Amino acid sequence: MNATPRVAQATVDFDCVILGAGIGGAMLALLLGRQGRRVLVIDPKPGVATRGAEILKPRGIRVLAEQGLLDTLASRGALKRHVIDYHHDGKPLFSYDFAEHTQLGHFLIAPYSEIVGTIVAACADLSHVDIRFGCRMVDFAVADSLVTRCTLDDGTELRTRVLVDSSGSGAGLREFVGSERDDNRYHHVLRMSTIPMTDSIAARNRLYFDSRGWFAYFYPVSAELARVFVGVPQELERPVFDEHGIDLKGRLSTFVTRSDDAIALLDGDRFMPAPVTVFTSKPYHRDNVILLGSVVFSPHPMTGQGMSYTLEDATVLARILARAYDGRGNLEPLLQQQYQVRRSVHNDLVEYGDALARSYHDRAAYLSAFHTSRHGGDG
Ligand SMILES: Cc1cc2nc3c(=O)[nH]c(=O)nc-3n(C[C@H](O)[C@H](O)[C@H](O)COP(=O)(O)OP(=O)(O)OC[C@H]3O[C@@H](n4cnc5c(N)ncnc54)[C@H](O)[C@@H]3O)c2cc1C
Known part of the structure; x- marks a missing residue:
């Protein structure tokens, strides 16, 4: 220009x-x-x-x-x-309730x-x-x-x-x-997918972390659809999402403990890069x-x-x-x-x-x- x-x-x-x-x-x-x-x-x-x-x-x-x-x-x-549940290594970390922590409440x-x-x-x-x-x-x-x-x-x-x-x-x-x-630079990358709504996602927004640097967030985006963000250490992006040498669902199951219905619907091929x-x-x-x-x-x-x-x-x-x-x-x-x-x-x-x-x-x-x-x- x-x-x-x-x-x-x-x-x-x-x-x-x-x-x-x-x-x-x-x-x-x-x-x-x-x-x-x-x-x-x-x-x-x-x-x-x-x-x-x-x-x-x-x-x-x-x-x-x-x-x-x-x-x-x-x-x-x-x-x-109103609420986001946080988990670490498969165990509850805390529930963040907007009604408790914000004036607006949601x-x-x-x-x-x-x-x-x-x-x-x-x-x-x-x-x-x-x-x-x-x-x-x-x-x-x-x-x-x-x-x-x-x-x-x-x-x-x-x-x-x-x-x-x-x-x-x-x-x-x-x-x-x-x-x-x-x-700013990070050691992780994010990928995002859309799946049909499940009971666990309708009930709560749930965020999971694990001590090996993985991350997963499940939330509804409409009455019918839900969004799933998965974060992995940078060096695992290709093995997980492109080469499928690492079993995404199996790996998530080690720390995502309350969203089995959502994990069952995931397809590693359907994750798009989300820029960080x-x-x-x-x-x-x-x-x-x-x-x-x-x-x-x-x-x-x-x-x-x-x-x-x-x-x-x-x-x-x-x-x-x-x-x-x-x-x-x-x-x-x-x-x-x-x-x-x-x-x-x-x-x-x-x-x-x-x-x-x-x-x-x-x-x-x-x-x-x-x-x-x-x-x-x-x-
Ligand atoms: C993965 C991810 C998830 C996020 N999630 C959240 C969230 O949940 N909540 C939240 O608050 N924020 C979130 N953000 C941040 C949020 O996306 C941005 O803060 C917000 O979109 C900034 O708005 P904007 O209007 O500046 O830019 P954009 O929303 O990017 O809008 C820019 C517009 O400019 C247009 N455009 C592009 N090129 C040109 C051009 N040459 N001339 C004219 N127009 C042009 C585009 O088409 C677009 O319509 C997220 C960001 C990322 C990367």
Whole structure:
């Protein structure tokens, strides 16, 4: 992507152009749209992503509640859950009850397409919010260090006051912003599969670890389907999932003690890689170009809170942009004071995820890393 210097035009077509109709981009579009701003969201996929995160913890639920979206999400099949059972080497470790450890008292599970689809559907009620799927930005122009124009792949030229990159790991504008990533490395890999719902999964979310570095998580994703994540030490990925030299079901049975009905349904060939990309980066903005969500931070999936923090970030950003659009402050200092500071919140989450992910082979270390308030997402 090139940044071609051009002369700025006086007219503005959009208050904000957003790259990516994921959880971050869609929520920002909704918030700005409800302020009456003209927003364009572009996303190269043909529609709302079908695969992605599914567990929504209290901080994220609150953002959806504030926007009046929970009834719609419930009508799209979101499941209200309360407890996750943890086991180590086949023995119960503890039960984490959201009713006990969070003010909200529960978490939600829904397919990513339903969570984001709920937000995108709400955007459709706003005539000045335009979400274009199957579309990407191919160029942008800078004048006086501000991005002023974007060119889309169909040749359309747009003018915008602000450009937000919330395109996930694709991250087209990270380089332009000069944002650098610190990536974390792990000794394990994750694979994910979908199976029909079973009694054990309907009853409880269950997480199992063992002292040889294996990991398994079973949870429902709809009334009919359940998700299974299996983590293995990196060197075992091929023998287990590709060469089948290690019996997956047999190995899981040594430490997965309350999910026999689910183990019986597993098929080693049906596990897809789930990326464990964990990083923080900086800076989060440059002049009128702003990075949001997985473009700038990604915690270990073990935290189950990347979406929730991204939803909060979108609300912070929408407040900042409202002030800047109304002339109640200059964008750059507002971003520096109120948005860039989110990095320390993200760093805390990433550090917490690391502490969990690096200790799950060790019962005592995991117990010491686990933080009841942080885990529920209220702390
Ligand atoms: C295995 C795994 C499990 C996870 N589970 C959870 C969980 O249970 N709960 C939780 O809260 N978080 C979870 N996360 C984290 C969560 O997925 C992210 O925090 C969240 O998706 C970030 O949202 P986003 O909008 O920034 O990016 P995404 O959700 O990745 O959305 C990015 C959007 O940008 C679009 N796009 C891509 N390229 C371009 C481009 N060039 N131009 C325009 N658009 C583009 C994509 O099509 C997509 O629609 C998990 C992460 C992983 C890896």
